[in-house]
Amino acid sequence: MRHIISILMENEAGALSRVAGLFSARGYNIESLCVAPTHDESLSRLTLVTSGDEQVIEQIVKQLNKLIDVVKVQDMADTAHIERELMLVKLQAFDAVREEVYRLADIFRGQIIDVTESSYTVQLVGPGNKLDAFIDALGSIPVVEIVRSGALGISRGPRGMLVPEV
Amino acid sequence: MELSGGEILVECLKSEGVDTVFGYPGGAVLHIYDALFQQEEVQHVLVRHEQGAVHMADGFARATGKPGVVLVTSGPGATNAVTGIATAHMDSIPLVVFTGQVHSALIGNDAFQEVDNVGITRPCVKHNFMVKDVSEMAETIKKAFYVATTGRPGPVVVDIPKDVTDPKVKIPFEYPEKVAMRSYQPTEKGHSGQIRKAVDLIVNAERPMIYTGGGVVLGRAGDELTHFTQKLGYPITQTLMGLGAYPSSDKQHLGMLGMHGTYEANMGMHHCDVLIAIGARFDDRVTGDLSKFCPHAKIVHVDIDPSSISKNVVVDVPIVGAVKSVLTEMIELVNQAGGAKKTKALEAWWDQIEQWRGMKCLDYKWSDEIIKPQYVVQKLWEVTKGDAFVTSDVGQHQMWAAQYYGFNKPHRWINSGGLGTMGFGLPAALGAKWAHPDEEVACITGEGSIQMCSQELSTALQYNLPVKIVSLNNGYLGMVRQWQEFFYSGRYAMSYMESLPDFVKLAESYGHVGMRIEKPSDVEGALKEAFAMKDRLVFMDFQTDPEENVYPMVPAGAGLNEMILV
Ligand SMILES: Cc1ncc(C[n+]2csc(CCOP(=O)(O)OP(=O)(O)O)c2C)c(N)n1
Ligand SMILES: [Mg+2]
Numbered sequence: 001m002r003h004i005i006s007i008l009m010e011n012e013a014g015a016l017s018r019v020a021g022l023f024s025a026r027g028y029n030i031e032s033l034c035v036a037p038t039h040d041e042s043l044s045r046l047t048l049v050t051s052g053d054e055q056v057i058e059q060i061v062k063q064l065n066k067l068i069d070v071v072k073v074q075d076m077a078d079t080a081h082i083e084r085e086l087m088l089v090k091l092q093a094f095d096a097v098r099e100e101v102y103r104l105a106d107i108f109r110g111q112i113i114d115v116t117e118s119s120y121t122v123q124l125v126g127p128g129n130k131l132d133a134f135i136d137a138l139g140s141i142p143v144v145e146i147v148r149s150g151a152l153g154i155s156r157g158p159r160g161m162l163v164p165e166v
Numbered sequence: 167m168e169l170s171g172g173e174i175l176v177e178c179l180k181s182e183g184v185d186t187v188f189g190y191p192g193g194a195v196l197h198i199y200d201a202l203f204q205q206e207e208v209q210h211v212l213v214r215h216e217q218g219a220v221h222m223a224d225g226f227a228r229a230t231g232k233p234g235v236v237l238v239t240s241g242p243g244a245t246n247a248v249t250g251i252a253t254a255h256m257d258s259i260p261l262v263v264f265t266g267q268v269h270s271a272l273i274g275n276d277a278f279q280e281v282d283n284v285g286i287t288r289p290c291v292k293h294n295f296m297v298k299d300v301s302e303m304a305e306t307i308k309k310a311f312y313v314a315t316t317g318r319p320g321p322v323v324v325d326i327p328k329d330v331t332d333p334k335v336k337i338p339f340e341y342p343e344k345v346a347m348r349s350y351q352p353t354e355k356g357h358s359g360q361i362r363k364a365v366d367l368i369v370n371a372e373r374p375m376i377y378t379g380g381g382v383v384l385g386r387a388g389d390e391l392t393h394f395t396q397k398l399g400y401p402i403t404q405t406l407m408g409l410g411a412y413p414s415s416d417k418q419h420l421g422m423l424g425m426h427g428t429y430e431a432n433m434g435m436h437h438c439d440v441l442i443a444i445g446a447r448f449d450d451r452v453t454g455d456l457s458k459f460c461p462h463a464k465i466v467h468v469d470i471d472p473s474s475i476s477k478n479v480v481v482d483v484p485i486v487g488a489v490k491s492v493l494t495e496m497i498e499l500v501n502q503a504g505g506a507k508k509t510k511a512l513e514a515w516w517d518q519i520e521q522w523r524g525m526k527c528l529d530y531k532w533s534d535e536i537i538k539p540q541y542v543v544q545k546l547w548e549v550t551k552g553d554a555f556v557t558s559d560v561g562q563h564q565m566w567a568a569q570y571y572g573f574n575k576p577h578r579w580i581n582s583g584g585l586g587t588m589g590f591g592l593p594a595a596l597g598a599k600w601a602h603p604d605e606e607v608a609c610i611t612g613e614g615s616i617q618m619c620s621q622e623l624s625t626a627l628q629y630n631l632p633v634k635i636v637s638l639n640n641g642y643l644g645m646v647r648q649w650q651e652f653f654y655s656g657r658y659a660m661s662y663m664e665s666l667p668d669f670v671k672l673a674e675s676y677g678h679v680g681m682r683i684e685k686p687s688d689v690e691g692a693l694k695e696a697f698a699m700k701d702r703l704v705f706m707d708f709q710t711d712p713e714e715n716v717y718p719m720v721p722a723g724a725g726l727n728e729m730i731l732v
Contacts, residue, residue: 010349013296015285025289055480068293068313071349110217166346 002031003057004076004153008047010069010160011037018067021161028052028060032085032150043071043163047152049128076153083127086149088113089135089161092142093120101141108134112149119144127151169339170704171199171331172302175264177309181210186211186226186600187655188219192239193279193310194266197331199237210630211600214621216243218593221619224259226598228580229555230496231386233260233314234597240266240328245286248505249587251321252290256584257407258384260319262310267296268328282727283325292320297727300330302421304341311604317352318471319384342537350634352470356487364442364466364483365499371440372511373462374400377423380407380583381445381469381489388412388576389446390493397497398506401519403431404716405446407583410573414732415552420519421528424452425720426565428473429729430519435460436623437518439729443467446716448478449584458725468492493590527731528569537686539563539638539710542693543570546608549693554606556582557597559615565716566582567610589618595633596626606634606697613639613707614664634696640712648715673705683707 009015014034031049039046053142064073093101105122114121128151189212191199202210213219216238223234238247244265254261268277284294293313295306314322328386382391388411395402402412405425419426440464452460474537475484530540543566557580558564573579582590595609647661670680679702696704718729
């Protein structure tokens with residue numbers, strides 16, 4: 001099963017490579033990985049998407065927790081959560097195709113953020129499967145490139161990930 | 167007090183109670199060596215190869231329970247240390263390894279003797295740090311010792327760019343009294359509900375088995391384990407790493423389990439109904455084929471590392487906590503319950519176990535002509551009264567050491583179990599001897615392994631470390647040859663070594679005593695003579711049966727009940 005895992009880490013040099021190294025060393029797969037600072041400068045938040053059976057995911061969470069710089073790990077599948085991903089798609093768009101892209105973007109609540117005589121660039125936000133559906137819907141429209149941020153996740157409700165006290 | 171980075175490092179070591187650093191100098195650490203030179207509290211042992219330094223510190227740590235400390239230079243100094251660091255990591259040995267690094271301004275420029283130490287060691291350390299500024303030195307070192315020695319112990323690397331130890335840059339020094347890390351808070355105390363659940367299962371077992379590992383040694387819980395086991399009257403088996411925590415000579419002890427474990431231990435594992443795993447990690451050399459592992463058992467697993475639990479084998483009652491603390495609570499509850507309840511069933515279980523034991527799986531064929539390696543280990547036990555610190559290298563001799571030297575105390579059996587590093591034995595023995603100058607220290611080795619770190623014979627002379635080397639010289643990379651005999655129709659590809667050195671002369675050229683022993687009738691006399699030379703290192707080159715195999719054996723991929731007996 002696909003899992004979104006959120007990680008709060010000490011904002012130290014090399015933090016990302018500890019996580020990436022763990023996944024390659026133990027043969028876990030990473031579908032996507034996002035890293036950015038948070039409102040607390042001392043922390044950075046990583047969101048990764050991985051897949052595996054229950055036992056594998058349990059090991060992933062434990063192994064992540066074992067990294068000395070990891071402050072907190074949360075498997076988003078354990079709580080009600082919201083998933084969002086940003087995608088930018090550059091398409092070849094001539095003649096009638098321009099109309100079609102415009103229409104599709106509208107249906108998927110996307111925005112056209114760059115236009116040339118021969119191309120449209122569409123921006124789309126949503127859960128991964130919605131972005132996949134958009135790509136499917138493009139059908140024969142020629143894609144120049146696709147850039148995806150990888151999924152982010154946040155729990156529903158008033159509470160955030162708790163940082164343990166020292 | 168204003169100090170330079172190098173001086174701060176030395177002061178930190180003093181504050182941590184470190185009396186010895188094992189190391190080797192080079193450009194990037196010269197400031198640190200200069201600071202070490204100007205004081206006397208912290209001694210330095212100069213090795214002959216950085217791998218030797220790490221194994222020595224490791225042997226010191228295993229023999230004492232204290233962290234071992236290493237200092238090496240950047241580049242090749244650090245890369246030479248990597249095998250030692252990985253060895254310690256696999257066996258959870260607390261080390262703090264200081265590696266020099268090039269000047270901060272040069273990092274990333276492919277400078278002379280630059281390697282990415284933090285990157286290279288990342289997968290084989292518990293944690294690593296780079297000290298970016300002299301103001302971070304003291305706190306980083308405090309954290310390094312804290313991380314290395316608490317929770318599940320392990321090696322920590324501290325990488326120090328040369329400018330950080332510049333003697334001209336002095337800052338006020340104060341060693342932090344405490345360290346607190348929000349991201350690292352190991353669990354000591356086990357969950358009391360889980361402990362109660364476990365004890366309920368344990369006292370009601372009909373065919374119980376206690377299976378313990380290196381965690382009991384590392385967690386200094388030998389006394390608690392012994393008390394717990396004897397109160398219950400249950401059979402116990404220990405892993406290669408756990409030997410000695412429970413006295414081997416006690417009748418409840420079934421010997422080691424796993425690939426070269428005893429028949430009774432492995433059959434006991436296979437047929438038990440409750441398995442009590444303590445400080446052990448279900449390594450593949452222990453479990454054999456996982457799908458056939460302990461098919462009838464409910465499993466209790468106590469371990470300080472949550473990631474060890476349900477990693478290879480899914481368990482029924484997991485307990486995360488320090489073995490000592492959890493066992494103490496368990497003993498209390500076992501006492502309250504009045505000990506084991508199913509005494510009738512337990513009697514029948516012991517009858518069954520005695521039958522298995524009756525197979526005498528460790529018997530071997532005696533020869534009057536040729537020395538049997540097992541016999542040498544048995545005689546070593548007798549001559550040292552079973553009380554020596556024994557290190558080993560890796561191969562058949564390691565298994566014979568584990569099988570035939572019945573360890574009765576923890577910390578006395580020192581071997582590279584996890585990584586299986588040939589070359590470990592001699593430097594580890596020197597580290598143990600350094601820690602315990604008045605105790606007997608023996609290194610059981612093979613003619614292959616000893617050549618991987620024999621340069622440390624020189625260190626042994628310089629620091630007067632009179633260990634006894636017991637080389638079981640079969641002229642083969644024996645363990646490799648055994649697998650080739652069993653699984654490759656006897657095609658001995660590269661497992662025979664020609665042109666071996668004359669080990670007697672080798673020992674002599676390093677200033678030690680060498681002996682070559684060829685006849686079974688000379689074994690005991692040679693050992694006695696060697697151990698009588700209290701202040702000399704003696705290299706005993708025993709010419710042993712070249713084709714002797716380690717039995718019994720669970721072939722890779724088989725279940726524990728599918729042993730080859732002879
Ligand atoms: C550094 C290293 N290289 C290779 C091996 C693989 N290996 C395991 S046992 C062994 C043979 C060891 O020979 P020897 O030291 O003579 O011991 P014996 O098995 O003959 O007792 C080898 C090559 C290893 N464990 N470590
Ligand atoms: Mg050999």
